Amino acid sequence: MNGFDVIIIGGGPAGCAMALDLNLRGYEVALCDQAKFPRDKVCGEFISPGADPILEQLGVLDAIEALSPQRLKGVAISSYESQELEIDYPVSRETDLRPSSLSVPRCQLDALFLERVQNAGVKIFQQHKVTGFVFDQDCVVGVQGWDENKTPFTLKAKLVVDAGGRNALSLKKFSLKRQAQGRSRIAFAAHWQGVEGLNDYCHMHVSQPGYTGISAVGKSQANVVLVVDASAYGDETVETFYHRVLMKNSRRRKILLNGERLEPVRSVESLGFGVKPVSCGGLVLVGDAMGFIDPFTGEGIYLSLRSSQIAAEVIHAGFQKSDFSREFLAGYNKKRHEEFSGKFMLSRALQWLIYNKYFCDAVMKSLSVNQNLAETLAGVIGDIRPVREIVAGGFLAPLFVGCFSKNRRQ
Ligand SMILES: Cc1cc2nc3c(=O)[nH]c(=O)nc-3n(C[C@H](O)[C@H](O)[C@H](O)COP(=O)(O)OP(=O)(O)OC[C@H]3O[C@@H](n4cnc5c(N)ncnc54)[C@H](O)[C@@H]3O)c2cc1C
Numbered sequence: 001m002n003g004f005d006v007i008i009i010g011g012g013p014a015g016c017a018m019a020l021d022l023n024l025r026g027y028e029v030a031l032c033d034q035a036k037f038p039r040d041k042v043c044g045e046f047i048s049p050g051a052d053p054i055l056e057q058l059g060v061l062d063a064i065e066a067l068s069p070q071r072l073k074g075v076a077i078s079s080y081e082s083q084e085l086e087i088d089y090p091v092s093r094e095t096d097l098r099p100s101s102l103s104v105p106r107c108q109l110d111a112l113f114l115e116r117v118q119n120a121g122v123k124i125f126q127q128h129k130v131t132g133f134v135f136d137q138d139c140v141v142g143v144q145g146w147d148e149n150k151t152p153f154t155l156k157a158k159l160v161v162d163a164g165g166r167n168a169l170s171l172k173k174f175s176l177k178r179q180a181q182g183r184s185r186i187a188f189a190a191h192w193q194g195v196e197g198l199n200d201y202c203h204m205h206v207s208q209p210g211y212t213g214i215s216a217v218g219k220s221q222a223n224v225v226l227v228v229d230a231s232a233y234g235d236e237t238v239e240t241f242y243h244r245v246l247m248k249n250s251r252r253r254k255i256l257l258n259g260e261r262l263e264p265v266r267s268v269e270s271l272g273f274g275v276k277p278v279s280c281g282g283l284v285l286v287g288d289a290m291g292f293i294d295p296f297t298g299e300g301i302y303l304s305l306r307s308s309q310i311a312a313e314v315i316h317a318g319f320q321k322s323d324f325s326r327e328f329l330a331g332y333n334k335k336r337h338e339e340f341s342g343k344f345m346l347s348r349a350l351q352w353l354i355y356n357k358y359f360c361d362a363v364m365k366s367l368s369v370n371q372n373l374a375e376t377l378a379g380v381i382g383d384i385r386p387v388r389e390i391v392a393g394g395f396l397a398p399l400f401v402g403c404f405s406k407n408r409r410q
Contacts, residue, residue, distance in 0.1 A: 004030045004123070006315065007143055007157040009130045011037065014287025014304035015163030016113040019122045020058045021312040027319070029122045030155055031114075032143065034129035038111035042189045042268040044213040044295055045106055045223045046072055046202050048302035049089055049099035050383025054309060060116050067112065070103035070216045074378050076201035078251045079364040080208075080357050086201055087367070089382050090375035099384055103202070103217045105191070128153060130169055133160065133283070139324060140282035159315060159324050161284045163308070168289035171275065176285075178274035182351070184230035185210070185294065187270035188242045195222035195259040202298070205251045206354045211296060212252055222259065227270055227295065238265045270295060272347075277333055281325040284332060286311050293347040296354060302383045303340065310335050342387035346380065 006022055008015045011033035022029050055061040074088040089099050118124045127148035134142030134154060142156035162170040171177050195214070202215040210228030217223040226242055233241055242265045247253050275291045278284075287304035314332040318324050353359050367374040379385030 004028045004155065004157040005319070006030075006159050006161060007032065007155050008161045008163055009033075009143065009169060010163035010165060010287070010289070011035070011114045011117070011124070011126075012041070012110060012163060012165055012287060012304065013113065013301045014165075014289070014308050015161070016110075016117050017054070017058060017305045017308035018161050018163060018286055018312060019117045020060070020120055021308060022315065023117070023120045023122050024058075025312070025316055030125065030157070031117060031122055032125040032128040032130050032145065032155070033114075034127065036127050036148075037114050038107045040266070041106040041110065042187055042225070042266050043106045043223075043300075044202070044215070044225050044298045045103055045109075045217050046213075046215055046298055047102040047104070048299045048381070048383040049101045050299075051302040051305055052099065052102070054302075054305045058116075058305075059120075060113060063112055063116060064102060064104060064109065067104060067108055068219070070218070071100040071200065072103050072202050072215060073098065073100050073200045074202075075204050075381075076199075077204040077206070077364070079206050079354075079360040081205075081250050082361065082364060084203070084251065085364060085368050085374070087374045087378045089384060090379040092384060099382070100200075101202070101382060103215050103223075105218050105221075105223070108218070125153075125155075130164075132169075133173065135280070136282075138280050138326075140280055159282050159284065159318070161286060161311070161315075162289050163285075163287045163304075165288045166273075166292050168285065170278065170283065170285055171289060174279060176276045176278065178276060182271070185227055185270045186230045186233055186267060187225060187227045187295065188238060188265050188267045189223065189225040190242070190265045191217070191262045192222045192224050192256070192259045193220060193262055195224070195255055196257070197255050198222055203251075203255065204296075205249055206360055207249045208357075209245065211354060212246065212249070213295075213298065214252070214255060221262070224256065224261075225295075230269070230271075238267050272351075277330065278326065281329065284311050284315060284329055290336065291344070293344055294351045296351060297347050297381045299343070299381065299383055303343075306339070306383075307336055310339065342391065343380075346387055346390065 005027040008031040076084040076086045078084045130143045130145040132144040133140045140160045144154045198216045209232035213225045272294045286307045311332045
């Protein structure tokens with residue numbers, strides 16, 4: 001068969017969520033990924049608790065739970081080697097329970113997700129790299145590319161979804177990336193064993209030249225991710241640099257001293273970017289392809305799943321009206337902007353804050369004496385509380401007044 005309702009480029013969380021959603025709505029879907037799964041990915045590997053209901057709706061949460069993943073109850077954060085502050089996610093208003101975040105190796109998570117998509121009846125093309133789009137006038141109606149044998153292929157559909165991540169084809173073909181703001185960042189990651197003192201928190205240690213996220217993941221392993229200013233990385237090997245910077249911070253040293261790295265260090269450019277609107281019909285971007293925020297707040301997977309949900313609604317409406325024009329599909333951009341713009345602003349503010357020792361220390365002190373403020377922030381970052389609770393809920397005033405008055409007293 002070579003005529004689908006929808007073709008999806010990319011089998012990461014965004015592409016799989018889109019495939020399952022459209023499949024549940026009864027559409028004929030094909031998904032192409034250039035990789036052969038299981039494939040790995042540099043990631044903090046913890047998923048905002050706000051993602052649980054989406055994974056449940058898509059019918060994958062039970063299968064993820066069957067992997068016996070770690071469940072983290074919040075973050076333990078230190079500012080420039082200060083005492084760690086443990087912040088739990090706040091009680092859910094729906095269930096009256098405290099939610100937790102899944103911590104699962106991406107290699108397992110993404111392979112499981114793709115398997116569920118395949119079992120649902122979506123046609124999967126692994127090791128199929130999409131290199132171009134097929135057009136009918138100004139509408140995308142298919143994709144072209146190469147399979148693992150370098151044999152060209154063409155697939156036709158009424159609509160194409162690009163879920164190709166931060167290096168998605170559409171970003172390059174249509175020059176959609178907005179100039180990245182701020183300094184360039186680079187991330188290094190590896191799994192370890194024998195890491196001590198990891199309780200049920202993701203440990204975030206902020207200090208120069210960047211920060212780390214360390215959390216238990218899988219069976220008796222830890223994922224250790226370091227994100228730094230790219231300018232800090234010079235002539236050293238990746239391994240030497242990674243270990244030197246990790247061990248420079250006394251908090252990390254304490255946790256990692258008896259640990260052992262289990263694999264080569266992987267590195268990836270990690271600078272946030274925005275995306276311009278698509279200039280043709282028949283094409284929708286989801287997940288990281290639609291913009292990437294610094295991973296400090298660790299919510300890319302949630303945003304990918306949620307952006308696919310929002311887009312699937314609009315695509316479904318497009319099928320009902322037989323309208324895949326750029327104007328109609330722009331409804332998705334509008335909805336996505338309404339839902340995520342506050343979050344993106346918060347992420348940018350936090351990034352600025354953590355690279356400034358004075359404010360980072362001050363805000364940490366303020367959070368340490370106000371549990372309600374701390375949990376509200378964790379709830380917003382964990383996608384279980386709306387961002388307006390920080391902006392409009394009287395949050396910022398006590399946070400800053402508290403931190404400055406405390407500092408004055410010292
Ligand atoms: C250092 C770092 C730490 C992070 N930590 C966290 C965290 O703790 N929690 C969290 O929620 N998020 C985190 N993120 C973000 C998270 O990894 C991403 O938001 C998420 O992977 C986005 O999913 P996606 O499906 O959009 O893209 P991806 O997961 O990147 O999937 C894209 C897929 O598309 C395929 N593809 C690309 N181009 C083509 C093509 N032309 N043809 C065919 N296939 C193609 C790729 O092979 C890939 O499988 C982190 C990111 C970084 C860089």
